[in-house]
Each structure stands twice: as structure tokens, then as C-alpha cells.
Amino acid sequence: MPATPSPNQNHLLAALPTAEFELLAPHLELVALPLGEMLYEPDRQLQHAYFPTTAIISLLHVMESGASAESAGVGNEGVVGVSLFMGGETTTSSAVVQTAGHAYRLDRRWLMQEFNRAELLQRLLLRYTQALMTQMSQTAACNRHHSVEQQLCRWLLLTQDRVAQRELVITQELIAGMLGVRREGVTEAAGNLQRAGCISYRRGHISVLDRAGLETRSCECYALVKKELTRLLSDAPCRHKATTAAR
Amino acid sequence: MPATPSPNQNHLLAALPTAEFELLAPHLELVALPLGEMLYEPDRQLQHAYFPTTAIISLLHVMESGASAESAGVGNEGVVGVSLFMGGETTTSSAVVQTAGHAYRLDRRWLMQEFNRAELLQRLLLRYTQALMTQMSQTAACNRHHSVEQQLCRWLLLTQDRVAQRELVITQELIAGMLGVRREGVTEAAGNLQRAGCISYRRGHISVLDRAGLETRSCECYALVKKELTRLLSDAPCRHKATTAAR
DNA sequence: GTGCGTATGTGCGCTGCCGCACATACAAGC
DNA sequence: GCTTGTATGTGCGGCAGCGCACATACGCAC
Numbered sequence: 001m002p003a004t005p006s007p008n009q010n011h012l013l014a015a016l017p018t019a020e021f022e023l024l025a026p027h028l029e030l031v032a033l034p035l036g037e038m039l040y041e042p043d044r045q046l047q048h049a050y051f052p053t054t055a056i057i058s059l060l061h062v063m064e065s066g067a068s069a070e071s072a073g074v075g076n077e078g079v080v081g082v083s084l085f086m087g088g089e090t091t092t093s094s095a096v097v098q099t100a101g102h103a104y105r106l107d108r109r110w111l112m113q114e115f116n117r118a119e120l121l122q123r124l125l126l127r128y129t130q131a132l133m134t135q136m137s138q139t140a141a142c143n144r145h146h147s148v149e150q151q152l153c154r155w156l157l158l159t160q161d162r163v164a165q166r167e168l169v170i171t172q173e174l175i176a177g178m179l180g181v182r183r184e185g186v187t188e189a190a191g192n193l194q195r196a197g198c199i200s201y202r203r204g205h206i207s208v209l210d211r212a213g214l215e216t217r218s219c220e221c222y223a224l225v226k227k228e229l230t231r232l233l234s235d236a237p238c239r240h241k242a243t244t245a246a247r
Numbered sequence: 248m249p250a251t252p253s254p255n256q257n258h259l260l261a262a263l264p265t266a267e268f269e270l271l272a273p274h275l276e277l278v279a280l281p282l283g284e285m286l287y288e289p290d291r292q293l294q295h296a297y298f299p300t301t302a303i304i305s306l307l308h309v310m311e312s313g314a315s316a317e318s319a320g321v322g323n324e325g326v327v328g329v330s331l332f333m334g335g336e337t338t339t340s341s342a343v344v345q346t347a348g349h350a351y352r353l354d355r356r357w358l359m360q361e362f363n364r365a366e367l368l369q370r371l372l373l374r375y376t377q378a379l380m381t382q383m384s385q386t387a388a389c390n391r392h393h394s395v396e397q398q399l400c401r402w403l404l405l406t407q408d409r410v411a412q413r414e415l416v417i418t419q420e421l422i423a424g425m426l427g428v429r430r431e432g433v434t435e436a437a438g439n440l441q442r443a444g445c446i447s448y449r450r451g452h453i454s455v456l457d458r459a460g461l462e463t464r465s466c467e468c469y470a471l472v473k474k475e476l477t478r479l480l481s482d483a484p485c486r487h488k489a490t491t492a493a494r
Numbered sequence: 495g496t497g498c499g500t501a502t503g504t505g506c507g508c509t510g511c512c513g514c515a516c517a518t519a520c521a522a523g524c
Numbered sequence: 525g526c527t528t529g530t531a532t533g534t535g536c537g538g539c540a541g542c543g544c545a546c547a548t549a550c551g552c553a554c
Binding site for chain 2: 059061063064065067068069071072082083085086087088091092093116119123126127129130131132133134136137138139140141143144145146180181219220224228231232
């Protein structure tokens with residue numbers, strides 16, 4: 001973990017060619033995102049796009065019944081607020097900070113303007129958006145067909161990729177909210193994984209011990225989403241090495 | 248149903264201002280899409296974008312187990328092949344003709360070129376893509392929390408909006424494939440809906456008798472997706488009235 | 495009309511997840 | 525240390541949907 005926050009910790013920002021980055025840099029504002037903060041909710045006008053460095057954000061759907069489910073997560077590989085440049089400005093989902101950390105944000109108007117002017121920035125953001133769509137649509141199919149344990153594995157792998165740390169700081173209760181299942185279901189699945197030596201956990205902390213084991217027990221969705229993200233962003237121009245991290 | 252096929256039957260094409268449409272028109276090619284035809288599949292390079300008029304296309308995910316689920320459907324409100332202008336060129340899903348009919352298609356290269364040149368075309372396509380993302384992410388949450396009957400209602404309503412006909416020509420088996428559930432589950436749900444007077448059906452045909460009834464029995468997802476589609480496309484410039492049809 | 499392919503109806507037992515009601519045990523603050 | 529809030533463990537009945545095995549019945553092709 002770099003002690004000094006840097007925009008290059010975000011893969012999209014790091015992938016921008018120097019010329020474009022220089023234009024953008026003065027407008028980047030570092031913000032701390034505490035756990036549970038809501039970056040946007042349905043129908044509320046989003047004021048900034050957020051490029052996470054150490055924070056992780058969940059795109060959550062809350063149903064009328066109060067039940068919730070995550071359609072995608074965003075970490076240092078992406079950006080929160082694609083609806084700004086997609087033109088809709090609002091979305092039907094909420095964006096909630098799932099792991100506290102930092103992000104750089106850009107003002108809405110500036111981003112919208114620059115998106116239309118800077119061709120490479122536009123291309124990069126659109127390619128990332130397609131990766132996000134992959135994640136969403138795969139989650140739809142995954143929710144239909146795969147078990148809680150498989151989905152927990154997928155979720156742990158995706159999340160760990162974003163923090164680059166063995167230990168995740170999160171409660172099973174919160175994970176249940178993301179997956180849209182009961183907290184008890186997560187407890188049981190996590191128990192199995194711990195007994196199998198894949199993870200170990202204590203009150204609010206989960207450590208990944210055996211990634212290969214998790215990948216075996218995960219459904220195919222993890223590898224698929226990961227592969228697509230890599231494909232879509234790896235051949236982008238790149239100032240720093242941040243984008244190369246595949247899995 | 249107009250006897251003469253016209254690009255204006257597709258809401259996106261109809262929404263283009265005359266100047267932009269004139270540029271595009273010579274490149275539009277009318278094609279017949281038979282039931283079951285696969286417009287693209289994972290990793291296969293897409294050669295055309297399809298603007299359906301009477302056809303309906305399902306964006307399907309096929310899992311390793313062979314099970315499938317639709318993450319979104321595309322009818323005359325949209326376009327198949329957003330990955331072309333999003334920059335990825337391929338996707339991880341398949342696109343399968345769910346209801347036979349017609350579509351206008353545009354060559355891949357021409358569309359990619361024009362997307363970068365024509366600002367209004369770009370804006371329209373991106374807004375539609377955001378509506379598609381709404382459909383995908385809502386489907387993810389819906390698959391998690393709602394019953395087969397609720398989802399069948401949602402599916403019937405969305406599909407009927409696309410054909411503008413009382414009667415849909417489709418088997419329960421195919422619907423089951425879209426929803427990612429058992430055929431018997433669809434049979435049972437359809438039986439309930441018929442007994443309630445919402446629909447009537449016979450071998451391969453389903454007629455919607457009571458839209459309001461279906462909306463009541465549907466989950467909130469139908470209204471939400473529909474509303475977002477309307478919002479994103481209604482304030483677009485519009486040569487014809489096609490885009491105004493909100494439900 | 496007759497026949498046949500295929501769409502639909504129905505009944506099993508089974509499983510995974512739910513909803514609830516607790517028991518337990520951790521960790522931070524006094 | 526002890527208390528207290530909260531995270532986790534566990535057991536129950538219930539139910540929706542699954543997988544299977546059929547029975548039935550529709551409608552097209554001949």
C-alpha cells in the first residue's frame with residue numbers, strides 16, 4: 001500500500017496518455033470515502049465522477065421489499081458515475097461505499113465537456129463501461145444459477161483484486177446485502193470455506209489464504225468478468241503499469 | 248402493423264434528426280431474422296449493428312452447465328451490438344432472435360466511424376446503452392428476489408411493448424430459457440395468469456388480455472425499466488412519433 | 495381424417511435458501 | 525477487569541423451484 005495517495009493507483013487514470021492526463025490532473029480532487037457513504041441514489045443528480053484508488057463502491061439495487069442486491073462493484077479498476085458521460089445523468093441504482101478508502105473525483109460538468117473533446121479519454125471510459133456491463137449481465141445470470149457459496153467465492157476474489165491485500169475488512173452481514181442473500185447463508189458458506197482452508201476470518205475481517213481454492217469453488221463468472229475487464233483495458237495506452245494487473 | 252417495412256419503426260432511427268438520418272439511410276440494410284438465429288456469440292467478431300423493427304432479440308448468457316438466462320431484450324426501442332461503438336467489439340453474451348421479424352443493419356466499420364463523427368447519433372446511442380444497462384442491472388436484482396410469476400409478468404409486458412400486438416408467438420419452453428427457470432415453472436405461472444384472466448394461451452401463442460392485471464402481478468422491475476427507457480430516450484430529438492410510446 | 499412431433503399439464507421427492515429465534519463470543523470503551 | 529453492542533453460530537419449519545417421469549392434447553403435414 002503506497003502511503004502517498006496518487007491518481008495512478010486508479011487504473012483508468014493511469015492508462016491515460018500523459019498529454020490527456022495533464023489536462024485532467026488539475027481538476028482531480030482527492031476525497032476520503034467512509035464506509036456506508038452513498039455517492040448517489042436513484043433520481044439524485046450526480047455531481048462528480050469518482051475514480052477509486054483504495055475505496056470500493058457497490059452499485060446496489062434496493063427493491064420495494066427492502067431487499068437489496070449488487071449488480072456490480074467498482075474499485076481502482078474503474079469509475080463510479082458512468083451515467084454522466086453516457087448522458088442519463090442519473091441511474092436507478094445506488095452507489096454505496098463498501099470498503100472505506102480514497103478516490104479522486106472530477107466535476108460533472110468538466111467531465112462531460114472533456115468526454116466530448118478528448119478522444120482517448122472517451123474511448124477509455126466507454127471501454128470500461130462495457131466491462132461494467134459485462135459484470136452486470138453476468139451477475140444477472142449468476143444470481144439465477146449459482147449457489148451462495150460459489151457467489152461468495154466470486155465476490156471475495158473480485159474484491160481482493162481491488163484491494164491487493166490478503167485481508168478484507170467487512171462483515172458477513174454486509175456481504176449478504178451485496179449478494180442479496182441471508183446473512184446466515186453467508187455465515188454457512190464462509191464456514192465451509194474456512195474449514196476447507198481457503199479463507200480465515202474473525203469478526204469483521206476475512207483473509208484469503210488460498211486463491212486457487214477459491215477459484216475452484218467459484219463459479220465461472222469470476223474468471224469471465226476478470227478476463228473481459230483485462231481484455232477491454234489492457235490494450236489501452238498506458239503511462240504506468242497499474243493496468244497490467246490481470247487477476 | 249405497417250405492411251411496408253420502414254426504418255422509422257425503430258425508435259432510435261426514428262429519433263435521429265433528418266440531416267443525420269439522411270447520411271445513415273443509404274447504409275441501412277433490411278434483413279429478415281428467423282427465430283433462433285444467433286446474431287453473435289461470445290468472442291465472435293460482430294459485423295453489423297441491428298436496429299430491430301418487428302424482430303426481438305435476447306441477450307443471453309449460457310453458463311458452463313448449459314443453463315441460460317437473459318440479461319436484457321432488445322426490440323424496436325433499441326439496437327443490438329452496442330459493443331461496436333463501446334469499443335470492445337465482442338461481448339461475453341450471445342444475441343439470439345427470440346421473435347422472428349425484421350431489422351435494419353449497419354456495417355460495423357461504417358457505424359464505428361460515424362459514431363465518432365456524428366455527435367447526435369453518438370449521444371442517442373449512448374443514452375440507449377444506459378437504458379440497456381438499467382435493464383441488465385435490474386434483471387440481476389430481479390433474478391435474486393422475485394418469483395417466477397412476477398418475472399413472467401415483467402417479461403410479457405416488456406415483450407408486448409415491443410410487438411404492439413395482443414398476441415405473442417412463443418412457446419413456454421423458450422420463455423423458460425429466457426428467464427432461466429424450468430419450463431414447468433413457466434407452465435404453472437402461466438396457468439395462474441390465465442385463470443386470473445390476465446392472459447390466454449394455446450400451443451405457442453400467448454395473448455395479453457389484461458395489461459393492468461399483469462402490471463399488478465409483476466414486480467416493480469417492469470415499471471422501473473420502462474420508465475428509465477422513456478426518460479432516456481424521450482427528450483431526444485425526434486423526426487417521427489415512434490419514440491413517444493411510453494408503455 | 496390420420497398420424498406424429500412437440501407443446502403443455504401434473505405429480506412426485508428433493509434441495510437450497512428463507513425467516514425466525516435464539517445462543518455464543520468477540521472487541522472496544524469505561 | 526467488566527459491560528455492552530454487535531458479529532457470528534446453529535437449529536428449526538417452511539416453501540419455491542428443481543429434476544424427473546410421465547400423461548395429455550394440440551395442430552401441422554400427409
